[in-house]
Amino acid sequence: MYYTPPLAKLIEQFQKFPGVGPKSAQRMAFFVLGMNHDSVKGFAAALVEAKDKIRNCSHCFHLSAFDPCEICSNQKREKQTICVVAESRDVIALERTGEFRGLYHVLNGLISPMEGRGPDELSIRDLLGRVQGGEIKEIILAINPTIEGDTTVLYLSKLLKPLSLKITRIAFGLPVGSDLEYADDSTLSKALEGRREL
């Protein structure tokens, strides 16, 4: 019993976060004690507000305080292309590039027999509904090159092929700035396989 009870409780809460061990949790809790009262209340309010206001967009399932979300309701986005991703944070990573001007569809996970997650647990039915609406011309699958990702891509491509759309998957190869010598075998194979004429 080194910690006074409310401090022990706070440290325990911080330790639940991913990547936060006992030492970081203690450091964060002491940081809270060093903040002024209003800042602590502001932080507590920001937590509750984010949880209360943010929902999955009913069109694309991206996390947003609005429904439809900021992207779905943006008139400047191209409505013919849907980029399919596993998680909302993938949308944010792609938006950061500023390269994609179409719409998204968040699956809310990937097919994983190991974790007992089948296609029905994901928003695949909703994706199909959007595609059958007619306007969509291309589906880009921006899905991780993992076993779960590959399984999901296979499932989706079989499902979407009959609908006569262009279906693509983002490229795999050497990361920019990396060294060929240190690339793992599968990345190097993918890079060779995906070679492009100059």
Next chain:
Amino acid sequence: MYYTPPLAKLIEQFQKFPGVGPKSAQRMAFFVLGMNHDSVKGFAAALVEAKDKIRNCSHCFHLSAFDPCEICSNQKREKQTICVVAESRDVIALERTGEFRGLYHVLNGLISPMEGRGPDELSIRDLLGRVQGGEIKEIILAINPTIEGDTTVLYLSKLLKPLSLKITRIAFGLPVGSDLEYADDSTLSKALEGRREL
């Protein structure tokens, strides 16, 4: 503008914490969105409760929900020895060893002319008051071997010497499990200087 407003606000709050960069802050904010409503409310309440209830003990200045703190009010602690530390977290580190059975005194910082912090900003006057109470026989200075720490130790020892107490400072040397070959010069000098007969 990649983040929906309440999410942006929450990420900003997490980024204020020490050692939390933009990536970790995003990960922590998404973790909050994945928690259930009650857990988020519980976390928010733990933050406010810790800040509201925890105060500096009026005897030793250790952070506690009680006054006097759990250590000062513990009848089993030896009242003749005071271990002086810079911060409350140093008390916790020392308590973890289970080796010290006396009382503490938290200075709330160290003397730092660079940061404009003089002796009056610290709880040195209160320490003097406790010592002049009479019961105290030994003062252990558990203060970091840094410029600020050494300055504070020098100041305190000058102040306390006339009171005919035993004044000690914790030992510096090789950390347990470390390798002599990789120790820095000053640590090695301190280790030599502090050598003990076997």
